[in-house]
Amino acid sequence: MPTSCRSYRCAVPSARSVTRSRYSFRVTLIALPKKPLTIAPANSLAIRWASTWSLSPRKKILGRMEVLGSVSSTLEALKKHPQDLIYSRNPWSVAFLTRTGVPFIWEAHEEHVHKRSKFLGAILQWLIVRTSKKPQMVKVVAISDALSKVWEGYGVPRDKLLTAHDGVDLKLFGTVMDKSDARKVLGITNNKKVIVYTGALRAIAVLR
Secondary structure, eight states: OOGGGTTOEEEEOOSSOOOOOSSOOEEEEEEOOSSOOSSOGGGSHHHHHSSEEEEOOOOOBTTTBHHHHHHHHHHHHHHHSOOSEEEEOOGGGHHHHGGGTSOEEEEEOOSOSOSSOHHHHHHHHHHHHHHHTSTTEEEEEESSHHHHHHHHHHTOOGGGEEEOOOOOOGGGGOSOOOHHHHHHHHTOOTTSOOOOOOSOOOOOTTOO
C-alpha cells in the first residue's frame, strides 16, 4: 500500500494470522469466534496488533449454515464500524461485500474454495472470478506464486493478483540454532538430507 494510505481504516474480518504493516493503518479486527474466548481478548496476538477490535456473535442460518451466518454477522459488524478498506479470507463473503460499497481485498489460501462440495466450490470460484473484474474488489491476494497462477487460470485479471506469502514475526521464536548444532542435537549426520514441512499435513496418497 502507498504511504498516502496511512490514515485508512481497514477492517480485517478474521481472527487468524495477521502480519503488522510498516505503515500506520488504523485496523479494526472483526472476529467471529465459534465458541466463547478462553483468553482475554487483549491477550490475543492478532487483537493486540489491531488498532481496535470487535467480537461479533457468529450466526447460523436455518440452524445449520454457519458459514453464511458468519457473512451476515460480518456485514452487520461493518455497519457498526464503517471502514475505508476491507480485507477478508472468507470466500463466501466475496459475493456479499459488494453490498457495503467499500473497496475490499480477498485472500486466497487454496485453489479449491469448498472442501466438501465440488458444486458449491464451482459456484464460489465463479463468483470470485466475476467479482474480481469489478472495481470494488481491489485485489486477490494469493499466498504463493503457484496459487496466483491457478487463480489467473480461473479468470482473475493478472493486474488484480498479488502474491503475499504468509508472514511470521521471527522475534517470537528467540535465537535460531546453527544448522550443524541442530543436526547434532537431533542425531542427524551432515551427509543426510532433511525435508522440512510446515502447515497442515493431511492424508495424501503420495505420502507414505
